[in-house]
Amino acid sequence: MNWLELLNNLENGIVRAATQDENGQWHANVEVKKGILEAFKNGANIEFPGGFVDKDNLAPRGFSAQDNVRMVPGGSSVRRGAHVASGTIIMPPAYVNIGAYVGAGTMVDSNVLVGSCAQIGENVHLSAAVQIGGVLEPIGASPVVVEDDAFIGAGCVLVEGVVIKKGAVLAPGVRLSATIPVYDCVNERVLDKGEAIPENAIVIPGSRPSSSEWGKAQGLSMSCALIVKYRDEQSDASLELEDILR
Template identity: 85%
Template sequence: MSWLDLLNDLEQGKVRAATQDANGQWHANVEVKQGILEAFRHGVNTEYPGGFVDKDNLAPRGFASEQGVRMVPGGSSVRRGAYVASGTIIMSPAYINIGAYVDSGTMVDSHALVGSCAQIGKNVHLSVAVQVGGVLEPVGASPVVVEDGAFIGAGCVLVEGVVVKKNAVLAPGVRLSASIPVFDCVNERMLDKGEAIPENAIVIPGSRPVSSEWGQAQGLSMSCALIVKYRDEQSDASLLLEEVLR
């Protein structure tokens, strides 16, 4: 497949930069990521209206009303090679990068970033200033995944291949990466490195003391994340207001 055909297939959702196996594990699609890098190599820097410069073959996408995507005016951009499903709402300004997949019913709020190859499921809410990191290289590295129904609170940062499972809720300011530990206070365990945020988990920012004697003497602490409960009827009710905005 040529890089041009690949970009077209990505935009139509026919291929994805990551896929889920029968056990629910996500894996990078190496051939797709290699094709995206090939598109970069073939592109030539060119000027666009408004003083922008980018590869001539990766121009921002536009949408027609029949596509069912609502992107409000004011500076948002969806790059070539990104899939945005019907029913998606993109507030301004927001950015969706090449290779990303954003499924139906999802809201991408103001100042939110969906990085290259990130995978966002159905009916997800990415709140104001959420940063979903992207990854093109190394090609075998899995991107960040947010599964169906998850609610990502304002200012959250998700990087380094973090996976958030279905219907999980991240409170504002939660930061997740490969090196930030996550403690499940309900089941009294620490998630294994690389383990996904479980379905229906409600996660808040936390901290834990530095273990060294010097660090303890200085009163230092390090960032972590805490699962404080799992979703119930009361927590679901608090998230219903956003349906009015759709």
């Protein structure tokens, strides 16, 4: 398909920038990412109202009442080629970049960034100031994925293709990347590099002593994340999303 058809199919959710295999593993859709880069190549910079300059073929999306997407006034933008499903709420200011997928019933709170090609599931809560990293290059790099029913606390930063499995909860301020270790204090293990945050895990920010002798002498510590429990009825009740908001 050409880049114009691709952008339309991305917006409609017909194709996605990453797909999940039968084993639950996520993989970048290289052809989709190539098509997005082709769209950039074929666009020309123009001035948009308000003093903005961007590619003429990647203008921000608009929504109607029939879309059942509530984008509250105040500076939010959804770029061309991003999918935003029915029942989504976008609070200002927030930004959803090209190639991203946002599932039905998800809350995108104020100052949230959903980066290029990021995959956000259904009934996810992205709290204020959450940063979901994007990835267009390198072409084969997988984007950040947040699966259904996950709750991402305020100020969390997710980058470098991390995957958050269904129902997981990240406390405010958790930072996850390919190099930040995650300690499962329940099962007494360290997650393998690149391993997804497990389903229903509750994760808090943590720190660990520096591994070098000089660092230890200076009292230095390094960032990590801690799985302190897995969801139960009590935690589910405290995280229940309000249908009335949707």
